[in-house]
Amino acid sequence: IFGNTDIWNPRLLGLLVGDGSYGFDKTPVLSNCDQEINNYIEKNFDTVTEKSYITKDNKIYKETRIRNICKHLRDEKIYGQTKENKTLPPNIHITNKKSVEEFLAGLYDADGTIYIGKKSQINLDSAY
Secondary structure, three states: OOOOEOOOOHHHHHHHHHHEEEOOOOOOEEEEOOHHHHHHHHHHOEEEEEEEEEOOOOOEEEEEEEEOOHHHHHHOOOOOEOHHHOOOOOOHHHEOHHHHHHHHHHHHHHHEEEEOOOOOEEEEOOOO
C-alpha cells in the first residue's frame, strides 16, 4: 500500500499540519508547549521565538517561526494553509512507509492524546 516517494521532512510536516500556521506570505509558525518538540525544532531549523510564556500547568508555550522552509511547503503542495483549511500533503498516498510513519508521528505529537485506563485509547483531535 506504500509507494517509493519521499516527502520532505515528514515529521515537521506532521507537526505543522497539527499545530502550525503557514499561510501565504508568512513565515511558518509552530505553536506548542512540548519541550521535546521545541528542542527538536530549534536544533534542526532556522528559528525565531516570536512569543513565549509559562502555562497554568507550568509548561513553556512557544510560537516559533521556522525560516527558509516555504519552498519545501510549496513543493509538498501545502503552502498557504491555515486553521481548518489544512490538509494532508496530496502525495501522501504514494509515499514510502518511513515517510508516512514520520508524518503521522508528527501529527500525533501535535494533535494526539493517549489515555491509559480501563479503556485505553489513542486519539487524534484534529479539525479534518
